[in-house]
Amino acid sequence: MTARLPDPPRSPPTSTGPGSPYLNPYLAGMGLGLVLLAAFVLVGRGLGASGAFSSTLSWLVNLVAPAHAQANLYMQDYLGDGTTHPLKAWLVFEVAGVAAGALFSGLLAGRARFTVEKGPRVSTAIRLLCAFAGGMLMAFGAHLARGCTSGQALTGGALLNVGSWAFMLMVFVGGYAVAWFMRWQWR
């Protein structure tokens, strides 16, 4: 930590509103890494997220239209044979923990509040529309690659999984490729 680079231009503030400053990214990264390591040691698998969405969706569709859900090959995999509840899945519990842990941290730091994250130049309605579209794209991508940033990039990355590293690089390629076109949303 000798010569410091000059601070990059900070046109929009990156900390949004009140609340204590964020944890040093390297410390937060070590924390995340240790949690991930604990997952390997305790259960022999990494962390994930998108699978919990699939389980929840299959459960919801099964509530509304059981015949439809049970005839769908994709949802069958998440519904199982009917002996266990579809929500009794590892990732569902893990993601419930993510929500609780994040809420705890947010309350502790005074960062939990009802708001919409967006740049100054975009209206709330457009931002929400983009969020929805982004969520849909994310779902397609996560299902194509069999995993999202947590399940593929983080978990597979730590295990030096070739496909996961290819995936991770492509996430950033895709992100940087469209970033310029989407800058009105964030800056």
Added chain:
Amino acid sequence: MMTPLYKYGFFGEEFSLLVAFALGLGFGFFLERAGFGSARKLAAQFYLYDMSVFKVMFTAIVTAMLGVTYLGWLGWLDLDLVYLVPTHLGPQILGGLVLGVGFVIGGYCPGTSVAALATGRFDAVIYALGIFAGTFVYAEADAPRGVRTAVGRRRVRGRRHRSPGLLGRERHRAAVQERAMSLPQLTLNHTSRRRNSPPGSSRAGRTIASSTCAPPPSSRATTFRRPRTPS
């Protein structure tokens, strides 16, 4: 003592769900601590004025990697029993690209959206609804009722004419997505058989657990026709 504890039978499935919740607590806590409950902080990575995503992500990867390596050397962690997502470069490259685009447009990835919606970000709630919608479209497109043919293209054509219940533009997008997906899906099915059972290796354990993020239904490769399940 040998780990992973769960795979060595130190505790059962019920307890593993509690462990999942506890691990999730830690995961969510550090995600929020790092600022990943904020879409602006995450998106800043793509405009290079805040490199937190790189810093946090690669620190986490290196930390866990070092731990796995040393525990493996010491013989305390049986790496063969740690689940690895099988590598299929085609779908993973395409999926990564699509996901990256979705990241910049939506502002989150699935894990961080949960951290954000838990701390009151309404856009993350909408984003999560988008994930549900996308998963629903994917499920409907990829796994229609009744017959599954081995030839993805023919099925795609057939469904494009029928595809019920989807509105005009959605229908078109779904058809395009379908066509884009059917190819990697096929290669995926072909390769998974070969790679899942390397001869003479004791890696059977890797297929025990389902996939970490979006469990791959391995049965798909073998199922061409499934009987309709009575409701």
